[in-house]
Amino acid sequence: MRLILRIWRQKNRNTKGKFARYEVNDVNPDMSMLECLDVLNEDLARRGKEPVAFEHDCREGICGSCGFMINGVAHGPLSGTTVCQLTMRHFKDGEELILEPWRARAFPLVKDLAVDRNAFDRIIAAGGYISISTGSAPDGNAIPVSKERADAAMDAAQCIGCGACVAACPNASASLFTGAKITHLGLLPQGQPERDLRAVRMVTQMNLEQFGQCTNIGECVAVCPKLIPIEVIGRMNHDYIAGSMREPEAGEA
Numbered sequence: 001m002r003l004i005l006r007i008w009r010q011k012n013r014n015t016k017g018k019f020a021r022y023e024v025n026d027v028n029p030d031m032s033m034l035e036c037l038d039v040l041n042e043d044l045a046r047r048g049k050e051p052v053a054f055e056h057d058c059r060e061g062i063c064g065s066c067g068f069m070i071n072g073v074a075h076g077p078l079s080g081t082t083v084c085q086l087t088m089r090h091f092k093d094g095e096e097l098i099l100e101p102w103r104a105r106a107f108p109l110v111k112d113l114a115v116d117r118n119a120f121d122r123i124i125a126a127g128g129y130i131s132i133s134t135g136s137a138p139d140g141n142a143i144p145v146s147k148e149r150a151d152a153a154m155d156a157a158q159c160i161g162c163g164a165c166v167a168a169c170p171n172a173s174a175s176l177f178t179g180a181k182i183t184h185l186g187l188l189p190q191g192q193p194e195r196d197l198r199a200v201r202m203v204t205q206m207n208l209e210q211f212g213q214c215t216n217i218g219e220c221v222a223v224c225p226k227l228i229p230i231e232v233i234g235r236m237n238h239d240y241i242a243g244s245m246r247e248p249e250a251g252e253a
């Protein structure tokens with residue numbers, strides 16, 4: 001099949017960008033979107049032109065490195081799928097696709113389709129971990145965890161930090177991401193001792209980065225490749241308010 005790609009080209013964040021039009025022929029319908037870009041880049045390199053920059057690592061939907069907008073939708077038209085797993089058979093022969101980077105102030109552009117998502121790392125570094133000693137691995141039944149709690153924690157743990165939620169949100173809010181990380185650890189027994197501090201510090205850091213506030217629009221959930229539920233945002237707000245009352249100094253650290 002043949003595809004027309006209109007791709008955002010921008011050397012760096014200090015230069016102006018613009019769309020460039022490319023025709024990619026001999027696209028195999030079983031190729032992923034990233035493999036289609038590989039084909040384009042090989043052709044560009046052969047002709048002495050600058051290849052398109054985009055991020056990737058695992059190409060299996062687990063690392064969260066990849067991601068850009070396809071026709072205005074984060075990760076493209078297929079629900080619950082990253083661009084590295086989006087195969088070309090979901091598009092029509094001769095179709096035109098518009099590829100753009102995530103657009104959010106907190107994700108400054110690096111080049112073409114690649115953006116800097118270090119703001120997510122700083123939110124995690126603020127408290128998205130367990131630092132207390134949990135001892136050696138106890139017997140599986142020694143600390144009972146209800147199935148509902150375990151399922152909710154594991155659902156939240158699916159977040160791969162790709163940034164699609166921020167890119168899709170009209171406010172560029174990082175609430176789904178931060179809520180997923182707070183929920184994942186806050187629902188499990190090992191996460192309890194630092195639960196208040198964690199929520200206050202992570203939300204404080206999120207607010208320090210240039211993300212917008214959540215206004216419950218729900219675009220984040222619609223594009224999340226891991227189908228993180230919106231309830232994690234409610235849990236984040238609950239833990240942040242409760243934590244702020246019990247640890248009023250935590251947000252100033």
Ligand code: FES
Pocket residue numbers: 055056057058059060061062063064065066067082083084085160
């Ligand atoms: S490259 Fe790892 S999730 Fe897409």
